[in-house]
Amino acid sequence: MVRPVESRVDSVMRTIHERLAARSLVPGERLPSIRQLAEQLHLSKTTVVEAYDRLTADGVIEARRGSGFYVCGHPPPLSLSDVGPALDRSIDPLWISRQSLEAAEDTLKPGCGWLPQSWLPDTEIRRALRQIAREPHSSLLEYGRPYGHPALREQLARRLAEHGVAVGAQQIVLTDSGTQAIDLICRFLLEPGDKVLVDDPGYFNFQALLRAHRVQVLGVPYTPSGPDIEALAGILEQQRPRLYITNSAFHNPTGAVLSPLVAHRLLKLAEAHDLLIVEDDIFADFERENAPRLSAFDGLERVIQVGSFSKTLSASVRCGYIAARPDWCEQLVDLKLATSFGNSPFSAELLHELLRKGSYRRHVEGMRGRLADAMGETLVQLRRLGIQPWLEPRGGIFVWATLPDGLDAAEVSRAALAEGVVLAPGNVFSLSQSCGGFLRFNVAQCPPRVFEVLERAMARTLL
Amino acid sequence: MVRPVESRVDSVMRTIHERLAARSLVPGERLPSIRQLAEQLHLSKTTVVEAYDRLTADGVIEARRGSGFYVCGHPPPLSLSDVGPALDRSIDPLWISRQSLEAAEDTLKPGCGWLPQSWLPDTEIRRALRQIAREPHSSLLEYGRPYGHPALREQLARRLAEHGVAVGAQQIVLTDSGTQAIDLICRFLLEPGDKVLVDDPGYFNFQALLRAHRVQVLGVPYTPSGPDIEALAGILEQQRPRLYITNSAFHNPTGAVLSPLVAHRLLKLAEAHDLLIVEDDIFADFERENAPRLSAFDGLERVIQVGSFSKTLSASVRCGYIAARPDWCEQLVDLKLATSFGNSPFSAELLHELLRKGSYRRHVEGMRGRLADAMGETLVQLRRLGIQPWLEPRGGIFVWATLPDGLDAAEVSRAALAEGVVLAPGNVFSLSQSCGGFLRFNVAQCPPRVFEVLERAMARTLL
Incomplete structure (x- = not known):
């Protein structure tokens, strides 16, 4: 033309x-x-x-x-999927969360990160609700105090002391969830464009959360005793990240436990490079014996601990906490009020009521025994299918394992989803996308049908 | 030397x-x-x-x-008080919130933004708790669906339809509060450095919230029938703000109601200048007759409505909502999961239970009558002290009024605080700091002693 x-x-x-x-x-x-x-x-x-x-x-x-x-005109609004690299939906962290949360009743969810309803203390929660309904002074009507429910904060301080973290109630700020706790800390400490370090593999929602803060996310390889210290030293030297977000006891997804040696070296490096650390202690109550805590070693100087009871009590009653330096707590409280006008006093009251009872301790002990049995059974079943655990976890809910014959976990997951089983393929957890042969299993969500479906999905993927 | x-x-x-x-x-x-x-x-x-x-x-x-x-080194962490201009603590919005939230039991709080416990439906809430404790299918244990409690969202859609906002449940996203709703929208729509418009005077927490987003906050003067349209046109022309955050029915702090004429002109200007609008409808249930809603006129094209039940039911049970375009809802849900892993299903369940009953409608009707009486009494008392209402509100909980004799509201507030009365001085609400002679009164928090203390505080300030 x-x-x-x-x-x-x-x-x-x-x-x-x-x-x-x-x-x-x-x-x-x-x-x-x-x-x-x-x-x-x-x-x-x-x-x-x-x-x-x-x-x-x-x-x-x-x-x-x-x-x-x-x-002319405004830039298009922030979309979390636009900010990071484009991912296949089957390994998109947000998609996996939504699949698990939206799943129909009869879907099996070995890939999800929480316990089945039947493992949680339904009777105790209903009893606590009736108790609160009776108690004339319970907080059913008003906004909470800026830091949150005072008696619950005292309780949390005592619990932390049992884990070796010496802390007063004035260093504890309540939030609506562990995730909101990390989000507030990111708002407080990070500028857009800052570099933030996460474990590779590591909990996928950290990546989604950090994208919302428009920061650059870096990964440090995770070993069976904590982050790879050599690699960490190199990253700190060359990239100077501001913050490192990790879990210590029963690392998600690997089930690994930080060794005292790695904890000590990590904190020395953090001090030398002015690195701050968020330690997400959400799996604390699954431990039989206390593993090292960065917050205990550091005395909350440059480590901030966060946690919640979503895994052990209820994910419906939202309540998390931050334990940090007192001056940081003050600023975090201001930010919390500005962005949510405070956490739910009612949830705090309910949690306080539940933790107050000896029944919580008994519930958690029972849960640990049941998890140990489920862990043993899951390991047997996985090995039967030729799926190799990366390590044998000392406790917790996760097994991190490699598929045989170079099978691709995303493909196997797609095949299993077609039969109503939501798996968690390894690259969901991997910033470097180097865990394509791994799956994470939640041992409490692994009835026999999971392995039948998995076996068929693997066979179909091999063809 | x-x-x-x-x-x-x-x-x-x-x-x-x-x-x-x-x-x-x-x-x-x-x-x-x-x-x-x-x-x-x-x-x-x-x-x-x-x-x-x-x-x-x-x-x-x-x-x-x-x-x-x-x-070398990292910039100091974000402090909300550093980001904006330094303010006298007595007119620092966050400080006023914290004063009101931390106040001792016997403190009087005519300056706070909520109703006294005795006005809220304690008995109904306790009954709903017992009902939920009995109901075998209630959500006491698991994370919620990504959008939130489906039946509550249906209920909210019907309520919105009654206010002329035609909306399906798929356009409603639950949050943990009205504030969190606005925060998510800001995360979604704003970039650091964007310009955002608020009313002057306007709800002070919008300023604190926007500071946390590192945006530039602009004020538009508020008139008895809505924002000043001439001023607005000039600001849109010259400054091109991205977003306008306002309340329509019973504007906070003035108690004014948007006129249909202003609503229509505002929306035409918004369209011409690609301005998006957040309409915070938190005072909706205090209305006797429906005032115009921007979201109803606009059909949720460029207006997003947010609301909650903190004012009419309980501030302890945290649950808010966003009503918006379906494509935006999808993105807002992703952001909600990433930054809080979802709102409380338990709070949603409780709210659903409370709204389901005819008793909510009766409670709100009773509250409106009681507020009308308190409003009448407060206006009489204020006029007796020479304090002049800016307008006589048609309902709601606030009176916005000027002190006589050029008295400074911040000084009067300091004097009243010494006697255990928390007032809300006008400049807390004013971006331009041009409301130094105003106070906002919450008519439900004004027992006779408030006016005795106020009279003495005024006399002392005059000396």
Whole structure:
């Protein structure tokens, strides 16, 4: 087709319109300077000036004093899936969360991160509700105190002391969840563009959360005794991350436990490089014996501990906590009020009622025994299918294991999903996408049918 | 004192150290370029290069390839009080919130934004708790669905329809509070540095919340029928804000109601300037007759409605909602999961149980009658003291009024606080700090002693 004669000015305008159509230029973005574009297109600056003037008159672009020309309109809103690299949906962390949360009643969820309803203390919770309904002074109506329920904070301080973290109630801030606790800390400590370190593999929601803070996420390889200290030293030297987010006792997804040696070296490196650490202690009550805690070693100088009872009591009653330096607590409370006007006093009251009773301790002990049995059974079943555990966890709810024959976990997961079983493929947990042969199993969500479906899914994937 | 002989290089180094000590240069900040500093200090570039090299060797500053020299170390963490202009604590919004939340039992709080416990349906809440404790299918244990409790969302959709907002349950996302709802929307729509418009005067927590998003907050004067449309047009033209956050029915703090004319003009301007709007409808149930809703006029195209039941049912049971375009809801749910892993299913269940009963409607009707009486009494008492209401509100809980004799509301508030009465001085609500003679009164929190203390506080301030 012969193009009709086009003036040079028209051709510049067309170029800009084409870039807009292809979204290589987006609303709010700065255009090339007049000189740059003139050089690029081998045209005179006058031609470009004329084209920009006409595009401005058309309302396509706008001049901003002293700063050049910009595409009119606002940039598109933040989408978590846009911020990071595009992922196959079957290994998109948010998608896995939503699959597990939206799953139909009869779906099996060995890939999810929580216990089945039948393992949780339904009777005790109902009893506590009736107790609160009777108790004339319970907090059913008013906003809570800025730091949260005072008696619950005292209780949490005593619990932390049992784990070797010496802390007063004035260093504990209640939140609506462990996730909200980490979110507040990120708001407090991070600037957009900062670098933040997570474990690879590590809990996938940390990645989703950090994307919402527009920070750069770096991964440190995780070993059976904690983060790889050599690799960590190199990253701290070269990349200078601001914050490291990890879990200590029963690391998610590997089930590993931090060794005292690694804990000590990690804290020395953190001090040398001014690295702050968030230790997510959400699996604490699954431990039979206390593993080292970064917060205990460090005395909450540069470590902040967060936790909640979503795993051991109820995920429906939302209540988490932050244990941190007192001056940071003050600022975190201001941020909490500004962004949520405080956590639920009612949930705190219910949690306080449940923890107050000896029944919580008995419930947790029973749960540990039951988990140990389920762990043993799951390991047997996995080995029968040729699926190799990365380590034999000392407790907790997760087994991290490799598929045989180089099978791809995402493919196996897709095949299992077709039969109503939600698996957790390894790359969901891996920033470097280097865990394609792994799956994470929740031993409390592994009835026999899981392994039947898994066996068929593996066979189908091999074909 | 005679200064010892100092080399030119030393003097440059001393200059940098002095700026660091005075915090006119802070960790993470870029230093002046070598050429700039040489010109500024009338020294050769070689001298500055030498000084920068020695400061680099000392670990005080660092070179970043292609981008100049930066002060070593991390910037200090975000403090809400640092981000905005420094305010007298007595007119610092966060301080007022914390005063009200931390107040002792016998403190009177005419300055707070909620109803006294005795006005809230304690008996009904206790009954609903017992009902939930009995009901075998209630959500006491598991995480909720991503959007939140389906039956409650259906209920909310029907309520919105009664207010003229035609919306399906798939356009409703549950949150843990109205504040969290606005926070998620800000995360979704705003970039740091964006401009956001609020009412002046307006609800103070919007300012605190927006500071946490590092955006530039602009104010539009509020009139008895809504925002000043002339002023708004000018601001949209010149400043191009991205978002406007307001309440429609019973504006906080003025008690004003949006007129249909202003609502229509506002929406036309919003369309012309691509302005998005958050309408916080938290006072909806205090209305006797429905005032215009931006979300009803606009059909949720560019308006997002948020609300909660903290004011009419309980502030202890945290549950709010967002009503928005379906594509935005999807993204907001992803953000909610990433940053809080979902709202409390238990609170949603309790709210659902309370709203299901005819008793909620009766409770709210009774409350409106009681508020009308309290409003009448408060207006009489204020006029007796020469305090002039800005308008006579048609309902709601607030009276916005000017002190006589040019009295300063912050001073009067300080004097009243000494007698255990927390007032809300006007400048807490004013971005331009132009409401120094105003106080906001919560008519439900105004027993006779409030006016006795107020009278003495005014007399003392006059002296």
